[in-house]
Structures are given as structure tokens and as C-alpha cells.
Amino acid sequence: MEHDEITDDATDEDDQKPQPSEDIRKSGRKKRPPASYSPERTEIKRRRLGEFVTQQDIDKDVKGEPFSCGRCGSPYVVNKRNLIFVKQRAKRASLTKKPEPEVKEHYLQTCQVEAQALANRLQKPEANRLFCPEYSKEPCGCIQKYLKNQGDPGQADVRARELCDLLQKALQLAKLKFYPLPELDSNDKPIRKNARKKNFVGLGMGHKRSRAFEAFVMEKRQYLRNVVKLCERGCQKVLAYSNNFLHKRLRTEKDNCRVVIQRSKRTMGLLTAFEEFSKNKCCVDNCVKMADTHRKLLADWRERARTSQIEARRVIAEMLIPSAGCSKNCYNFINMVTGSSKGVISKVSQQMLWTGGDKEPPVHGLVKKANSIKAEAHTQSQPQPLIKANTDVSAVVNPSLDVQDIYGQPSGELEQVSGHPEGQTHSQPDPKQQAVISPDSQQQQLLQLQQIFEHQQQQLIQQQLLQHTLLNERMDNSSCTAQVENGGN
DNA sequence: CAGTTCAGAGTATTAATTCC
DNA sequence: GGAATTAATACTCTGAACTG
Incomplete structure (x- = not known):
């Protein structure tokens, strides 16, 4: 009975031992071989884990020659599993490399030609902007796909006109500035000299975009992203705004940048309430119990993680500090507290291991x-x-x-x-x-x-x-x- | 459960430009 | 010269799916 309750790990250890004969109990049940708690593993399992265990493996892996450490004489290069990961990653990176500049250039030229044809057909010159330039690994072409391939093909021009109307409106509003523009004469020059100065133009010397443009972009961007399903670059093309327009922190604004970053549960305030923590299961150690005993600490961690990505990494590093040997907070628990994803937690964990516990995040x-x-x-x-x-x-x-x-x-x-x-x-x-x-x-x-x-x-x-x-x-x-x-x- | 992968999205920076 | 704008570029993060 007790044997049946042995954990998976223990079972793993068990099947590593050679099994001379399958003894049968009087009850008819098989007798389990004696359990070993040493870190031995079966050949298959060892190979699956990428460890190197045979002389053959050693000979193969180091430039085809037997390796010997100059200091300790060990025939091993730290950890073959890491080696395999690095090799696989390098191989994959070479497969998913960026497109050749000529290929990208050709793609953009084709897009421009098509967009120009569309502009001619609709008799709207602005429509020559209606293409998505995004090309990281594959061409995105979200705008082109929307115009050509979605819905009734006969309605393609209707959809094109819709986008074109948005673009025209955006371009029109983009001309307006945050500060009232001076009256212009027939040559587009201010009627009164220093007119802008008199209107008290603030920081940015009158470059700042108008509230109307901001509101228009914010509203239509949601529509284009959620309904039309354009990518961010596609939206930028249609609504004539730039990456920086959304993200640049302005000295003249309280909230600094225009877009509300909605990238995580953390920033959206959707993290699990501490009261709910104990209702969730995180791991065998029940890290979530800390919500009952150390709530102030968790609240502090969460608040700090909310302030910035860098601070979030510091908090994760703190949470990964081992106590009592190698026991530390589990990934699920850290995710619940900070809202950071496993990928980041994993990265921080690795950094802590490599640096012997340095909590400071690497420089961008x-x-x-x-x-x-x-x-x-x-x-x-x-x-x-x-x-x-x-x-x-x-x-x-x-x-x-x-x-x-x-x-x-x-x-x-x-x-x-x-x-x-x-x-x-x-x-x-x-x-x-x-x-x-x-x-x-x-x-x-x-x-x-x-x-x-x-x-x-x-x-x-x-x-x-x-x-x-x-x-x-x-x-x-x-x-x-x-x-x-x-x-x- | 710890860790990896990957597409998509967000972030940070430079350089050039405009305007006063 | 300073504060704003832009595009381009490179880097980092998120979150889901997956592996062992």
C-alpha cells in the first residue's frame, strides 16, 4: 500500500534498477524491486534528458576527441543538455532569420505599385498609403488581405473607400495642432508676425498634435485592431500616426504617453486578490499560504512589480531566492503575485543561477x-x-x-x-x-x-x-x- | 512543475527634421 | 538650442502551447 503511494519521482528511480526477475507476492501482486534514492536513471531516460553517460558519448561530443578538463581532469563539459539547447537554438535561429533586404525591398515596391493602382481606381491619391509594410519573417499584408480576401470580393472597393475615408480624416486632423494656429495669408504665411508666440505656444513649439486627432486615432484604432483585425503597423498606416505618437512620454502631459498599455493582467489590475490566493493550488509546497501569513510583503512585491518591468524583474529575483536549501517560491505563485509570465520568471531564474544570486536586471x-x-x-x-x-x-x-x-x-x-x-x-x-x-x-x-x-x-x-x-x-x-x-x- | 518556444505586441533608442 | 515630431531599428515582454 505504501509503495503505491510513492511519488512519480520515486517510481522513476525504481525503474532504473536492473530487474532480475519479477517476483510475485502471495497476493498475486508483483513485488516491486527495492527502491533506490540515488540519482541513477535508466539509459533511455538519461538519453532523453540529454545527459552524457557513455564513453561513446564523451568521445563524440568534444570535437571528436576525448575531453579532459585542464584543472580537474573531468571528461565532461559542464552540461551536455545546455549544449544541445544552444545548438538547437542556433539551428532554429538560422532557419528563422530575417528576410534578405532585396526581398523586403521587392515586397515594398510591389505593395506601392498595388496601392497606387488602387488610388488611381478610387481616384483618391491618399489611398497609395493603403498597404501594410510589416515584414519581419513573413510579409504581414493585413490591409491588402482585408481589401482583397475578406468578405465579398465585389465589395473590395467599398472596403477600400472605408479605409480611405478614415485615412483622409486622419490626415486632415493631423494638420491641426494642440495650440491654435495663426491666421494665414494666401501664401500660407502668418498674417501677423510672431502670431504663435502671442498665442502662448508651449513646449514643442507648436508641434504637438491636437486633441481631436488624438481622440480620433484612439477611437478608430480600436475598431481597426478589433474588428478589421489589422496589425499595429497597418493601423499606423491608415490612421497616419507613428509608434512614438502612442508611446512617447510627453513633458506636457500628466499621463505622459497617450496609449494605455494593456499588455498584462498586472497593468490592467486583473491579478488574483490576496484573499483568493489560498483557494488556488500552486504547488506541493503551497506557496499561496504566504498570502495569509505575509500579506504585507506580497502587497509590497505586487506594488513594486507594477511600477516597471525592471522593478518587476527585481521582485521576481527576490522571490526566487532559495530558503532552506534549494526551496523557493514556485512559478505559479510568482506569476500570481507579480503577473509576470513564466518566460520572464525562467529568465530571471537563470540569471540568478549564472550570477550566483545577482538580483539586478541586465541593462536593456x-x-x-x-x-x-x-x-x-x-x-x-x-x-x-x-x-x-x-x-x-x-x-x-x-x-x-x-x-x-x-x-x-x-x-x-x-x-x-x-x-x-x-x-x-x-x-x-x-x-x-x-x-x-x-x-x-x-x-x-x-x-x-x-x-x-x-x-x-x-x-x-x-x-x-x-x-x-x-x-x-x-x-x-x-x-x-x-x-x-x-x-x- | 520548471522550463522552452514562438508570434505578436510593447519599449527604447537614434538620427533627421521642424519650428521658434 | 530646445522641445516636439517622424521612421527605422533592435530589443524585450506576454501568454499560450508545449516538453520532459
Whole structure:
């Protein structure tokens, strides 16, 4: 009876043992083989998990030659599963790469020709804007599809006229400004000089769009998105507004940006109330019980997560801090509290693992890029000795180089394994940027980086030793089993 | 249950431009 | 020169479906 209640994990362990003979109890039920709680697994299961277990596997996987760690002598490269993921990802990325510029260009030209033909047919010049330019992996063409393929084909021009009317109205309203325009003469010049100044034109010097345009865009955008089913770029084409028009934070507005971001339950205030938490099941540890005991903490976490994406990541990181060994809040619970998706939680979790518990989120890629461009420009204007010192620094502190050398892996394939993931880059300042940092702080940073690197290396070595030990145990066991079997035969 | 994948959507940045 | 606008681009997040 107790055996039947053993968890799946335990069952997994059970079927790893060789089963010499199927003993039958008096009751007629099969006798279960003795359960082992060691981390052994069956050949099939081990292969499914992507672990490398045989000598054959070892020989195959490292450049076709037997691998041996320069420090600990382990024949393993950290974790083959990660290697496989990296390879698969690289393979998939190559399959889903962006279209060639010529292909995209050709697509846009075709769109323009078709739209021009439509404009001629309708005798509305504005209609030459009526096409969707979006082309990331595949052409979107939402506007074209709506005009050609949806509903009665005979009504295509009716639908085109409808979109064209919206476009005309949008273009008309787009000319209006937030501030009253001065009266113009026949040459489109203000009748009175400095007329705008007298009307007290505020920030933006009269560029700001009118409320009428804003209201029109907001209303019709909903219709185009929800009813006509156009993509965002398609809506922008029809309603003559830009990406920034929606998202740019204006200094002259209280709410900053015009669009209400409706991207998550969190921002929409649709998260589960704390009172309801205990009614939901999250995991075996029942993390949701915290809603009864630590409600203030949860409320604080939720409030912080609501403020920004970056803060949300910090909160997730805090929630992922292990307590009592490796026990930590489950993904479902974190999702309930913060509203963040599993993908993000998973990313943060990985970053925490890679960095040994660094809670700070990585710098946004564009900021990183912009900084490196600025630093590069700055470096070029710096005196030569500083640049040289900088180069040395990069050579010393770049763990990926060293680790890759140790493992003898081809570059690019081990970036995840090498303890130098994307998420970690924030804690390691761009070497190029260090050109502008004083020598003292540079030395301090260098010291910190070296400590981080040493810590990572220790972790890797520990992992390898563990795997080595496990393999030896397995090989011992399997050789024993083989001997027993041979003896039996 | 932890983690991955992927399409679609949102976000952040640059560079050019306009206007005063 | 400063504050607004734009398009283009690249990056990140969400959420559902899926895997092991």
C-alpha cells in the first residue's frame, strides 16, 4: 500500500534498477524491486534528458576527441543538455532569420505599385498609403488581405473607400495642432508676425498634435485592431500616426504617453486578490499560504512589480531566492503575485543561477548598444596608453574566453555554458566603457570581476566533479550488473 | 512543475527634421 | 538650442502551447 503511494519521482528511480526477475507476492501482486534514492536513471531516460553517460558519448561530443578538463581532469563539459539547447537554438535561429533586404525591398515596391493602382481606381491619391509594410519573417499584408480576401470580393472597393475615408480624416486632423494656429495669408504665411508666440505656444513649439486627432486615432484604432483585425503597423498606416505618437512620454502631459498599455493582467489590475490566493493550488509546497501569513510583503512585491518591468524583474529575483536549501517560491505563485509570465520568471531564474544570486536586471540591449557606441567614440579620442590598458583588461576579465579555452569548445556554442550569459553582462561593464573610468575605480571593478569569475569557475568545477563522481558510480554499478548477468549465463 | 518556444505586441533608442 | 515630431531599428515582454 505504501509503495503505491510513492511519488512519480520515486517510481522513476525504481525503474532504473536492473530487474532480475519479477517476483510475485502471495497476493498475486508483483513485488516491486527495492527502491533506490540515488540519482541513477535508466539509459533511455538519461538519453532523453540529454545527459552524457557513455564513453561513446564523451568521445563524440568534444570535437571528436576525448575531453579532459585542464584543472580537474573531468571528461565532461559542464552540461551536455545546455549544449544541445544552444545548438538547437542556433539551428532554429538560422532557419528563422530575417528576410534578405532585396526581398523586403521587392515586397515594398510591389505593395506601392498595388496601392497606387488602387488610388488611381478610387481616384483618391491618399489611398497609395493603403498597404501594410510589416515584414519581419513573413510579409504581414493585413490591409491588402482585408481589401482583397475578406468578405465579398465585389465589395473590395467599398472596403477600400472605408479605409480611405478614415485615412483622409486622419490626415486632415493631423494638420491641426494642440495650440491654435495663426491666421494665414494666401501664401500660407502668418498674417501677423510672431502670431504663435502671442498665442502662448508651449513646449514643442507648436508641434504637438491636437486633441481631436488624438481622440480620433484612439477611437478608430480600436475598431481597426478589433474588428478589421489589422496589425499595429497597418493601423499606423491608415490612421497616419507613428509608434512614438502612442508611446512617447510627453513633458506636457500628466499621463505622459497617450496609449494605455494593456499588455498584462498586472497593468490592467486583473491579478488574483490576496484573499483568493489560498483557494488556488500552486504547488506541493503551497506557496499561496504566504498570502495569509505575509500579506504585507506580497502587497509590497505586487506594488513594486507594477511600477516597471525592471522593478518587476527585481521582485521576481527576490522571490526566487532559495530558503532552506534549494526551496523557493514556485512559478505559479510568482506569476500570481507579480503577473509576470513564466518566460520572464525562467529568465530571471537563470540569471540568478549564472550570477550566483545577482538580483539586478541586465541593462536593456539598446542602452548597452548605445553605451558601447558612445564609449567607442570616446575611446577613439583617448590617448593611446589608456586604450592599451583597456585591451589588457578585456583580455583578463572576459570569462568566456578563458572558459572556452579550458573546454576547448568552438566559439559561439558554449556561450550559455561558459558562465557568461546575456543576463550577466550588466555586472561586467563593457571594457570599452572603462576607458572613461578613473584608474582606481577601474582597478576596483577589475577586482570584483575577477572575484565573480573565480566564483563561477568554482561552481563549474564543482558541477564537473559531481558529474564525474556520479558517472564513476554508474559505471561501477553497470559493470557489476554485467558481471552478475555474465555469471548467470 | 520548471522550463522552452514562438508570434505578436510593447519599449527604447537614434538620427533627421521642424519650428521658434 | 530646445522641445516636439517622424521612421527605422533592435530589443524585450506576454501568454499560450508545449516538453520532459
